[in-house]
Amino acid sequence: MKKNLEIFSNSPTCPIRNVFDRFGDKWSVLVLMVLGTHGGLMRFGELKEVIDDITQKMLTVTLRTLEADGLVARKYYQEIPPRVEYQLTDLGKDLVPHIENLANWASKHVDQILRSRKRFEKKVASKD
Amino acid sequence: MKKNLEIFSNSPTCPIRNVFDRFGDKWSVLVLMVLGTHGGLMRFGELKEVIDDITQKMLTVTLRTLEADGLVARKYYQEIPPRVEYQLTDLGKDLVPHIENLANWASKHVDQILRSRKRFEKKVASKD
DNA sequence: GTATTTAGTTACTTTTGTATACTAAAGGTA
DNA sequence: TACCTTTAGTATACAAAAGTAACTAAATAC
Secondary structure: OOHHHHHHOOOOOOHHHHHHHHHOOOOHHHHHHHHHHHOOOEEHHHHHHHOOOOOHHHHHHHHHHHHHOOOEEEEEEOOOOOEEEEEEOHHHHHHHHHHHHHHHHHHHHHHHHHHHHHHHHHHHHOOO | OOHHHHHHOOOOOOHHHHHHHHHOOOOHHHHHHHHHHHOOOEEHHHHHHHOOOOOHHHHHHHHHHHHHOOOEEEEEEOOOOOEEEEEEOHHHHHHHHHHHHHHHHHHHHHHHHHHHHHHHHHHHHOOO
């Protein structure tokens, strides 16, 4: 095997497996982008309102993972009804511009990708 | 809701949902990186050898999705035993450096993230 | 005493991923 | 002749992850 491809095999040092697997789920990137764009503290319900198709459970799970990774900080106020505020950590703030970079690429090419997807579906359908 | 956050709500034009959701699976990014690093045509079995922990089914599914999105081109030779070659399209080649950018960030910070995660696990465990 | 509020949790269903065996069809070998 | 190998998949059965809807706590307002 080509030497430069070895890093992609299943090893503990594979950067893709170590990182994309962390924030490569359905919601993490979206939550990071929303927190980054908003720019400060956001309450749970506020995040839920912005990302309107996420369920409470998935938002909780996603925030917990991001907190565990040190990308998001959680502040819990002992009040009734409960109040919890989230914001990016320094590490999170450092990451967001790199994600935005990819998101900008996405914005620029999303139409082309959607067209390609439709063309492919027709191609597959015509073979049935 | 803040005007600049509206793009993150569930709309058909949300670039994150339309494009990131594709990378949100377990293998797409890895396949793109391998094809990009290799730099040319790769046969199915070659990809399977490099990404040694992917199953045949998932490699097939992943390649079909990338093909549908127009990121990867598939060339089938009518031979026995079969021969199929894959390579990045121009769109795919355009995307890969942006992914590499994120992968580099990942490499740089993966240790910090893993430490944070361990700390968090201990914190959670101490509350049981 | 009853409805409202917020940030979850629980039990359940659906989707995604894994493991393993199986296929086609030509060429080489015993 | 019967068999083994080759490649790029499929098929099947199962496990894990993600998603859904309903439920909870406990103080406050009416």
